[in-house]
Amino acid sequence: MIKKEVEKILQYVQKPARYVGGELNSVVKNPDEVALRYAFCFPDTYEIGMSHLGMKILYGLVNARDDAWCERVFAPDTDMEELMRKNNIPLFALESGDYIKDFDIIGFTLQYELSYTNVLNMLDLAGIKLFSKDRTELTPIICxxxxxxxxxxxxxxxxxxxxxxxGEETTEQVLDLLKYCKENGLSKHDFLLKAKDIRGIYVPSFYEPSYNDDGTLRELKPINGAPKKVKKAVVADMDTCYYPDKFVVPFINIVHDRAVEEIFRGCIRGCRFCQAGFTYRPIREKSVETINKQSKALIDSTGYDELSLCSLSTSDHSCVNEMLTSLIDWTAKDNINLSLPSLRVDNFSDELVEKLNMVRKSGLTFAAEAGTQRLRDVINKNISEEEILHTCTKAFDNGWTTVKLYFMMGLPTETMEDIEGIANLGMN
Structure with a gap:
């Protein structure tokens, strides 16, 4: 529900639909009937945050619990922020319109470093103290x-x-712990002492840093029984792991306005530049049956006419042809566009082309990464220029009119010759 003070300023902003909530499949609960209120914050604008799959997963996961209510929060654009500050309106959640400073847990997803300052700006706009050491009450927990x-x-x-x-299993454990601490009158310190024992949870205040003379970090010394090394949480079975059967459908266009099915996590490749390849390993696939079932549920609940298969390298799924056959059986009949981003140049097979020719054509994206073979070898991108040109030719011969190639600038050992190679390869 939009608060009156917010409603009054919406007529002065460029895109008021960013701030009103009420979209199809958004979840509204009675705040008096839940033990925990969770503000899931994406530190960027609505159009970018609503395209993020991780938010969709955790939003559904938390709201599947009877004792918790997860609401969405995005960074207001400059016009809205100016009016909020001018009228003393704190940052609020979309579903209820309530100010997030009164929530139990406030979580930020960090997708890129340039959003760091947005995190601090959102906390300030919410009226929440920035430093963890200055927040002594149990709630809100900022994570x-x-x-x-x-x-x-x-x-x-x-x-x-x-x-x-x-985050799926860890989120459940943290919510259970916070609920227990609230019900038993425990302090924030008590909560942190217990949270440190959950795999995948790092408590920064339980580590004392020391620095070298040049200002670089020498050591993080654990205190309060914290582990010397924190092990990341890993979901072992993607078939049994939670995945939403519906997405919130926005009122306005967003960056990726379509249904998205995650088909596996991790990557079988070892490209040296790729943070995600190391962050999300080991590789864990969903079965063809699970992919098909979840995809159909999303299309039915959202009304989207496009389904995108999400992974670091879609064509590396071990059963990619069987998967496409299963999906094409119903997407072609229902006129659903099937999108396969993140394809590999070196496994764009004739069989894969044959499958894709059976559905409505969308763009093809291949990651060449570097403009010269020397630099591709440096970053362990094991594809040749011949393979790139052969794959593009195959795509054009089979009816595609556009092919997108990804390149990176600023790679180690890069020279102007490597930059010029991007243009040269594009002209070939």
Missing amino acids: CGGPCACNPEPIADFFDIVFLGD
Whole structure:
């Protein structure tokens, strides 16, 4: 429900639908009937945050519990933030319109380093003290997770706990613990002492840093019985792991406005530049049966006419052809566009092309990464220029009119010759 003070300023912002909630499949509960309120914060605008699969998974996971209510929070754009500050309106959650400073747990997903300052700005806008040491009450617990949490030290002073690795099982354990601490009148310190024993949970305040003369970190000394090394949480079985059967459907266009099915985590490749390849290992696949069942449920509950298969390298699924056959059986009949991002140049097989020719064509994306063979060898991207050109030719010969190639700039040992190679390869 939109608060009156928020409703009054919406007429002055560019996209008011970012801030009103009420979308199809959004979850509304009675706050008096839940033990925990969770604000899931994406430190960027609505259109970007609503495209994030991790938020969709954890939003559904928490709301599947009878004792908890997860609501979405996004960074307001500059026009909305200016009006909120001018009218003393704190940061609020979309589902209820309530101010998040009164929630029990506030979680941020860290997808890229440039969002770090947005995290602090959102906490400030919410009226919450920035430093963990200054927040002495049990709630709200301020936490973070995501790929950038693999090195949380630059922002460790601001978070009470950090989620490392997969978040599904760890989130459940943290919520159970916080509920127990609230019901038994335990303190924030008591909560942190117990949280440190959960695999995948890092408590920054339980480590004392020491530094070298040049200011670099020498040691993080554990205290209060904290482990010397924190092991990341890993979901072992993707078939039994929670996955939502519905997504919130936005009122406005977002970056990735479609149904998304995660088909596996991890990657069989060893590209040296790829943070995600190391962060999400080991590789864990979903079965074809699970992929098909979950995909159908999402299309039925959202009304989307496009299904994207999500992974670090879609065509590396061990049963990719069987999977596509299963999906095509119903997507072609229902006129659903099947999108396969993150394809490998070196396994774009004739059989895969044959399967893709049976569905509505979308764009193809291949990651070449570097413009010269020398630099591709340096980063362990084991594809040749001949393979790149052969794959693009095969795509054009089979009816595709566009092919997208990904390249990176700033790789180690890069020279201007490598940069020029990007243009040269594109012109071939």
